[in-house]
Amino acid sequence: MTSTSVMGGIVRRKEDPSLIQGKGAYVDDVKRTGELAAVFVRSPFAAATITSIDIEAAKAAPGVHAVYTADDVRHLGPNPAQVAVGTLRPLLADGAVKHVGEAVAMVVAENRYLAQDAADLVFVDYEPGEVVVDLKDAFADKVKVHGDASNILLTWHGHGWWEGVIDLPDPSPGIQEAKERDDTVTVSLEMVNQRLLPTAIEPRAVLADWNSGYGSVELWSSSQIPHAVAGAVGVTFGIPSNKVRVVAPEVGGGFGVKLNVYPDEILVCFASKELGRPVRWTETRREAGFASTQGRGWVGTATITGTADGKILGYELEAICDMGAYSHNFTVAVPLLGLFIAGGQYNFPTSYALHCVVTNTQTTDAYRGAGRPEAAYYLERIVDHFAREIGMDPADVRKANYWKPEDFPVQTAIGLTMDSGDYEKNLDALLDRVGYEDLKAKRDAARAEGRLLGLGLSTYVEVCGFGPSALAGLGFSWGAYGLPTAFNGSGVVRVQPDGTCTVTIGTGPSGQGHETTWAQIVSDGLGIAMDNIEVHHGDSVDLPMGIGTFGSRSIAVDGTATFEATARVRKKAAIIAGHLLEAAPEDIQFADGRAHVAGSPDRAVEWGQIAESAYQPHTLPEGVEGGLESSVVFSPPNATWPFGSHMALVEVDPETGDVDLLEYWATDDCGNVINPMIVDGQLHGGIAQGIAQALYEEAIYDDMGNLLTSSMANYTLPVSTSLPLFSLDRTVTPTDVNPLGVKGVGEAGTIGSAQTIVNAVVDAVAHLGVRHIDMPLRPKRVWQAIQDAKE
Amino acid sequence: MEVSITVNGAKHSSEVEPRLLLVHYLREVLGLTGTHVGCDTGYCGACTVIVDGIPIKSCSMLTVQADGCEVRTVEGVANGPELHPVQEGFWECHGLQCGFCTPGMIMSSVALLERNANPSETEIRQGIEGNLCRCTGYHNIVKSVQYAGAKMRGEDPKGASSEVAS
Numbered sequence: 001m002t003s004t005s006v007m008g009g010i011v012r013r014k015e016d017p018s019l020i021q022g023k024g025a026y027v028d029d030v031k032r033t034g035e036l037a038a039v040f041v042r043s044p045f046a047a048a049t050i051t052s053i054d055i056e057a058a059k060a061a062p063g064v065h066a067v068y069t070a071d072d073v074r075h076l077g078p079n080p081a082q083v084a085v086g087t088l089r090p091l092l093a094d095g096a097v098k099h100v101g102e103a104v105a106m107v108v109a110e111n112r113y114l115a116q117d118a119a120d121l122v123f124v125d126y127e128p129g130e131v132v133v134d135l136k137d138a139f140a141d142k143v144k145v146h147g148d149a150s151n152i153l154l155t156w157h158g159h160g161w162w163e164g165v166i167d168l169p170d171p172s173p174g175i176q177e178a179k180e181r182d183d184t185v186t187v188s189l190e191m192v193n194q195r196l197l198p199t200a201i202e203p204r205a206v207l208a209d210w211n212s213g214y215g216s217v218e219l220w221s222s223s224q225i226p227h228a229v230a231g232a233v234g235v236t237f238g239i240p241s242n243k244v245r246v247v248a249p250e251v252g253g254g255f256g257v258k259l260n261v262y263p264d265e266i267l268v269c270f271a272s273k274e275l276g277r278p279v280r281w282t283e284t285r286r287e288a289g290f291a292s293t294q295g296r297g298w299v300g301t302a303t304i305t306g307t308a309d310g311k312i313l314g315y316e317l318e319a320i321c322d323m324g325a326y327s328h329n330f331t332v333a334v335p336l337l338g339l340f341i342a343g344g345q346y347n348f349p350t351s352y353a354l355h356c357v358v359t360n361t362q363t364t365d366a367y368r369g370a371g372r373p374e375a376a377y378y379l380e381r382i383v384d385h386f387a388r389e390i391g392m393d394p395a396d397v398r399k400a401n402y403w404k405p406e407d408f409p410v411q412t413a414i415g416l417t418m419d420s421g422d423y424e425k426n427l428d429a430l431l432d433r434v435g436y437e438d439l440k441a442k443r444d445a446a447r448a449e450g451r452l453l454g455l456g457l458s459t460y461v462e463v464c465g466f467g468p469s470a471l472a473g474l475g476f477s478w479g480a481y482g483l484p485t486a487f488n489g490s491g492v493v494r495v496q497p498d499g500t501c502t503v504t505i506g507t508g509p510s511g512q513g514h515e516t517t518w519a520q521i522v523s524d525g526l527g528i529a530m531d532n533i534e535v536h537h538g539d540s541v542d543l544p545m546g547i548g549t550f551g552s553r554s555i556a557v558d559g560t561a562t563f564e565a566t567a568r569v570r571k572k573a574a575i576i577a578g579h580l581l582e583a584a585p586e587d588i589q590f591a592d593g594r595a596h597v598a599g600s601p602d603r604a605v606e607w608g609q610i611a612e613s614a615y616q617p618h619t620l621p622e623g624v625e626g627g628l629e630s631s632v633v634f635s636p637p638n639a640t641w642p643f644g645s646h647m648a649l650v651e652v653d654p655e656t657g658d659v660d661l662l663e664y665w666a667t668d669d670c671g672n673v674i675n676p677m678i679v680d681g682q683l684h685g686g687i688a689q690g691i692a693q694a695l696y697e698e699a700i701y702d703d704m705g706n707l708l709t710s711s712m713a714n715y716t717l718p719v720s721t722s723l724p725l726f727s728l729d730r731t732v733t734p735t736d737v738n739p740l741g742v743k744g745v746g747e748a749g750t751i752g753s754a755q756t757i758v759n760a761v762v763d764a765v766a767h768l769g770v771r772h773i774d775m776p777l778r779p780k781r782v783w784q785a786i787q788d789a790k791e
Numbered sequence: 792m793e794v795s796i797t798v799n800g801a802k803h804s805s806e807v808e809p810r811l812l813l814v815h816y817l818r819e820v821l822g823l824t825g826t827h828v829g830c831d832t833g834y835c836g837a838c839t840v841i842v843d844g845i846p847i848k849s850c851s852m853l854t855v856q857a858d859g860c861e862v863r864t865v866e867g868v869a870n871g872p873e874l875h876p877v878q879e880g881f882w883e884c885h886g887l888q889c890g891f892c893t894p895g896m897i898m899s900s901v902a903l904l905e906r907n908a909n910p911s912e913t914e915i916r917q918g919i920e921g922n923l924c925r926c927t928g929y930h931n932i933v934k935s936v937q938y939a940g941a942k943m944r945g946e947d948p949k950g951a952s953s954e955v956a957s
Contacts, residue, residue: 012882019890020878020897022825022865029824113810201829201837201925202891252827252891253925285830511889511926677885681931685888688928712834712923720916720929 007524010677013516014530024250027205027220032278035207036065038268039115039281041105041122042290043097046133046360046705047145048126050095050104057121058107063114065275067122068106070094073270079263079328080232083475086153086327086358087146091263091270097126098145098325099362100705101290103263108271108279131360131705135299135320138359145325145358153323153332156339158352158414162474166415171349175314178305178349184313187389188303189382192774193374195297195322195699197715198367200510202252203283204292208268212276216243217269223538224254224508225261225548228329230540231481232261233269241482241540248538254510255689256366257292259550260329261481264291289710294699295367297322298335298374300354302382310392310400315343316351317378323356324363331365332356333475337463337551338371343413344379345423345461345643346401350413360705366550368689369747372462373754380458380755381772388766394457394759395431399424418461418641419735419743422669426731427459430645430667433729439649447767452652456760457645460752464744465556465640465737478547486635487553490544491562493522493569494629497615499593499608500532505562506546507537507554512746513678514554518562520674521740525566526573527590528607544631552642552744555674560738561634568630573610576628579621580605580613640735640743644668646687646756652764657783659695659761661724666752669731671743679745680728686749687726692718693750694757698776716776765789794858798823799867807854814838814849816857817864825865825894829923836922839895840864846902848921865894868901876942877901877935883948886935888926896922900936908944910936 018024055067070092078088093104105122109115132143138151145151159168179186200222207220216239223229223246230246251258264281271279283291300319306312321335335354343350387397402423403410410418439455446453467476469486476487490506503522507514515535523530536543546558574588577595581588587598596604610628613619617626649663666687673679696716700708709715734741754775761777762770769789773781795804798821805820817823817840826849829837833851840849841863868875877900880886887893896919903910903918910918915936916929924932941951 013885015890016882016887017874019887019893020865020874020881021869022823022894024890025824026827026891028818028828113808199925200889200891201835201923202827202889203829250890252829253889255925282828285832285835511887513888681885681888681927684928684930685926688930689925691928711832712830713832717923717925718928719921719923720919720932721913723929725912725933726928726930 006520006530007674011516011520011530011675013513014519015513015515026202026250026252027207027222028282030207030220030249032207032209035278035280036108036110036275037112037115037280038106038108038271039112039119040103041107041119041124043093043100043102043104045097045126045128046100046131047129048097049129050093050097051125051127053105054123055105058118061118061121063110064107064118066108066271068092068271073267076236076266076270079266080235080261080480081327082329082478082480083331083333084327084480085332086323089263089326089328091266099360100707101362106267106271108275133359133361133701133703133705135322135357135359138357139320139355145360151358153356153358156336156352156354158339158342158350161336161339161414168415171351174349175305175316175351178313183307184305185308185390186303186305187382187386188301189385189772190301191378191381191772193296193298193377194775196295196367196693196697197289197699198255198257198295199717200253200255200257203285203288204258205282206265206268207278207280208272209278210269210272215239217272218245219265219269220247220249221265222251222258223248224251224258224510224550226508226538226540227483227506227546228478228481228548229261229265231478231483233266235482236266237269245541248508251508251510254549255368256295256370256550258510259366259548260293285712286710289707290362293328293363293365294324295364296374297364300378302378304382304386306386308390310390310397312346312348312386312401314349315379318353320355320357322361322364323358324361325358326363328363328365331363334364334366334371336371338375339414340416340463341372341375341461344376345403345421345459347403348401361701368686369750372747372751373690376460376751377755380460381758384759385771395427395436398427398459417638419638419737420733421461421641421643422731422733423459423643426643426667426669427645429729429731430647430665433667434647434665452654452764454650454652454760454762454764456648456650456756456758456763458752458756458759459645461641461643462748462751463639463641464552464747465636466551466553467639468637469635485545487547487557489557489561489634490546491558491565492544492629492631493562493565495569495607495611497611499606499611501526501528503533503535503562504543505535505537505558506544507558508548509537509554510549512549512554512682513675517555517674517678518559521559521563522566525563525570527592527594529593552746555742556640556738556744557634557636559742560740561632563740564634565630565632568632569628572628575624576610576613576620577605580609636737638737640671640737642668642670642743642745642748644748644752646752648756648760650757650760650764652761652782654786657779657781657786659777659782661691661757663727664724665727666749667729667731668748669733670745670748671734672732672741674742682745683728683749684726686747687753688718688723690750690753691723691757694754694775694777696722696776792855794855796857796860796862798862799864809853809855811854812850813852813854813857816854817849823864823866827891827894829891834923836899837892837895839898839922841898841902846899865897868897875901877904877939879942880935880939880948884931884934884938886927886932892922892924896924896932900939903936904940904943909940
C-alpha cells in the first residue's frame with residue numbers, strides 16, 4: 001500500500017456538498033420536455049371480481065391523453081419476478097383484485113392534478129368476495145386467495161431446502177430424543193414478527209421516455225437494482241437489454257423497498273411508447289402502502305431443549321410467513337435468507353420449517369435484513385427465555401453454546417459454511433465496556449425501589465455479501481429478467497489522460513456513501529487524491545453489468561472488484577512509470593499523485609505524465625497496449641458472516657406501560673472497515689429501524705384487508721425524540737472470502753436490535769410474571785401484559 | 792390567482808391555480824427542486840422551508856397563502872460559495888445518508904438555531920421532531936446541529952460534537 005493511505009480513515013463524503021445544497025437530483029427532480037403524468041385507480045376491496053370498468057368520462061376529462069386497463073396491457077404478461085413461485089401480479093388487475101390498493105386503471109394526463117381529477121371519474125364495478133388476512137386462517141386454507149390453489153406456496157425445511165445439492169439428515173428425531181431425556185428442559189414461545197412498511201423517505205418515482213426512432217427506452221427509477229429493471233423492461237417488451245437504459249440517480253433511501261421490479265416501471269414505458277411523450281409517475285405516501293412491497297409478517301413458535309447447565313441440545317422454529325397476494329422479485333426467498341442463519345452463532349441441532357403463505361394483502365419482499373431479523377428475533381428471544389427458565393445469566397448461556405474460533409470455517413446446521421467468527425471475544429468486549437455486573441446491580445437496586453428497569457442482550461450472526469455464483473441455481477441471479485448473471489460484483493477503474501480517475505461500479509446505492517468508500521479504495525491503491533477520483537453508479541448502460549445494492553453486498557463484492565481493477569491499473573502504470581524513469585516496474589511506488597522509484601522520492605513522474613504516455617501508445621514500451629483502465633468481475637467463493645452483540649437498558653412505567661429506552665450499546669464485527677464514519681452511520685440507522693420494530697412500527701390490516709396504517713399519521717415511525725444516542729464499538733475479524741477482508745454492514749444493526757429491546761422490556765417485567773410481549777411494545781400492550789400477569 | 796412571493800431574496804410574481812401547493816410552486820414553477828416531497832400529510836418534513844422566519848411544511852400550504860411572504864429554501868441558506876454552518880455541520884458529522892430528508896432537516900435546524908443559539912441535546916431533538924429521517928437514527932443529525940450551533944457561537948465546533956473525530 002501507499003503512504004497516502006486513506007483506507008480505514010474518516011473521510012468526509014464526496015456526495016454531501018451536492019446533497020446539503022439541494023443539488024441532488026432524485027427522479028422527481030429530473031425533467032424531460034413534454035412530460036405527462038400518470039395516476040392509478042386502485043381497488044377499495046381486498047378480494048373482488050371486477051364486473052365492469054367505465055373509463056369514458058375519464059377519457060373525456062380535461063388534459064387526459066389516455067386511460068389504460070388490463071385490456072390494453074394483457075399482451076405484455078404479468079409483472080416479472082426473479083423467484084417466480086406463486087402468482088405473479090398482472091400489470092393492471094385483470095378481472096379480479098386480490099388486495100386493497102391493487103392498480104385497476106392508469107390515467108395519463110398533462111399533469112398530476114388533471115390526472116387525479118380524471119382518475120376520480122373512472123367507475124369500476126366490483127363483486128366483493130371472501131377475504132383472508134389472518135395468517136393462521138390462510139395457512140388452514142379457510143379462504144383461498146387464488147382460485148382452488150392452496151395458500152401454502154411452499155415450505156422451507158432446514159435440512160431439505162436445496163434438495164439434491166445440499167442433502168442433510170433430518171435433525172428432528174435427535175431433538176425429540178433430547179426432549180424425552182430426564183435431565184432436559186424444553187421451553188417454547190409463540191411470537192409474532194409483525195408486518196412493517198419499509199418507508200424510504202423518498203417515495204418511489206419513475207419517468208420513462210421511449211424513443212421510437214431507436215426503438216429504445218430510457219427509464220429513470222428510484223431503484224436499488226437498475227440493471228435488473230432494465231432486463232425486466234426488455235423481457236416484457238421483447239427488446240434486448242442494451243436498448244433499455246435505466247438510471248437510478250440519487251435514491252432517497254431503499255431498505256429493500258426499491259429492490260424490486262414494479263408494474264409502474266413497466267407501465268410508464270408502455271404509456272410513453274403509446275403516446276410518444278415522456279410519462280412520469282410519483283408514488284404518494286398513502287399509495288406506498290399499496291404500491292410498494294412490505295416486510296416481515298411472521299407468526300411462529302420457537303422451541304429450545306437443553307440441560308440445566310445451559311447446554312442447548314436442539315432448536316426448532318416453525319413459522320407461517322406472510323407473502324401477501326402476489327409474488328414479486330424475491331418474495332418467497334425472503335424466509336430462505338432467514339433459514340440461512342437458522343442456528344445463528346450456536347453449535348446445536350436446528351430444525352426449521354417456514355411456510356410461505358399468501359393472503360389478501362399487499363406483497364411482502366425484502367426489508368432491511370430480509371428474513372434475517374426475523375430469524376435472529378426468534379432465536380435470540382427463545383435463548384433468552386431459556387436462560388431465564390433455567391436461572392442462568394443470558395450471556396453465560398450464549399457462551400456455553402457458541403461456535404469457537406477454532407471451529408472455523410464452520411459447517412452450519414443447514415449445510416452452509418461460515419467464514420470467520422469470534423463470538424465470545426465480541427460478547428466479552430461488549431460486557432466489559434458496558435460494565436455488565438455493575439449494570440445488573442443498578443437494575444436490581446432500582447427494582448428494589450419499585451422501578452422497572454430491564455437489561456436486554458442479543459447477539460447475532462448474519463449472512464450477507466451475496467454472493468457465490470453457485471447460488472444462481474437457487475434464483476440468486478437476474479435470469480428471469482433475461483440477464484443470466486450470478487450475483488457478481490463489477491468495477492471499472494480508468495485513469496483519464498489528465499491523470500484524474502473515473503470509477504464506474506455496478507451498485508445502486510441509496511445513501512451508503514459508495515462514492516466516498518470506493519474512492520478511498522482507489523486512492524489508496526493508486527496514490528491519487530480523493531478529489532481527483534469520481535465514482536459513478538446506478539446506470540444500466542454506462543456502467544459495468546451490476547447486480548445492485550442490497551443484502552449488505554456492495555463492499556464485499558463490488559468493492560472487491562474495484563480493488564482488483566485498481567491493482568491491475570497500478571501494475572500497468574508501474575510498467576509505464578518504470579519506462580519513463582528508467583527503473584524496474586517492481587521498484588515503482590505510488591503516493592501523493594505521483595509514481596517514484598523506491599528509495600529515490602525525487603525520481604518521480606506525475607500521474608498525468610503516466611496517463612499521457614498511456615494514451616499515446618507510440619511512447620509506450622514494446623508490448624504494452626494503449627489506455628489505462630481495467631474492468632473486473634468478482635465472484636466471491638462464499639457469502640460473508642458478520643456478527644455482533646447488542647445491549648439495551650430500558651425503564652418501564654408500571655402505571656402506563658410506557659417504555660423509556662435509556663441506553664443502547666452495540667459491539668459489531670463486520671470485518672475490516674474502510675470508512676468508520678460511514679460504517680457507524682449504517683449501524684445507527686439499522687439499529688434505529690430494529691428499535692422501531694420493537695417499540696413503534698406495525699402495518700395493521702383489518703379483517704377486510706384494509707391497511708389501517710397507510711399514512712405517516714398512523715404508521716408510527718421513530719422521531720428524533722424517540723431515540724437515544726447510540727454507543728458503538730467494534731471487534732475486527734476479517735474474512736478470507738475477499739482480499740479486502742470486509743463483510744458488509746448495511747443490515748447488521750437491524751438484525752441485532754429488535755430482540756435486544758424486547759429482551760430488555762421482558763427483563764424489566766419478568767419478576768411480575770411476564771414471559772413475552774409481542775412487538776410493537778406500545779404502552780397499552782406492556783401495561784396489559786403486566787395486568788394479565790397479575791391475574 | 793396572481794401571487795408575489797420573495798424566495799431566497801428574489802421577488803417572483805406568478806399566476807397560479809388556487810389549489811397549487813407551495814412545494815409544487817417552488818419545485819415546478821421556480822425549479823427549486825431541493826425542497827422534497829416525502830408524504831402527503833405534513834408528517835415527514837422533507838418539504839420544510841422557512842416562511843417569514845418560521846419553519847413550515849410547504850406540502851401543507853397553498854401557494855396563495857404565501858402571497859407577500861419571504862420564503863427561504865435550502866438553495867438560499869449558503870452565503871454564496873460559503874456553506875451555512877448547519878450545512879457544514881451535516882457534512883462534517885455525517886448527518887445525512889440518502890440526503891432526501893436533508894434539505895428539510897437543514898431548514899428546521901437553521902430555524903432552531905436562529906431562535907435558540909445554544910440548544911441542549913433535548914432541545915435539538917425537540918426542534919427537529921417534525922422532520923423524519925430513516926437513515927441516521929438521528930444520532931449524527933444531533934451531532935451536526937451541535938456542531939453548527941458551536942460554530943455560530945464562535946466556539947470550536949469539533950469540541951461540541953465529540954464523535955466527529957472518533
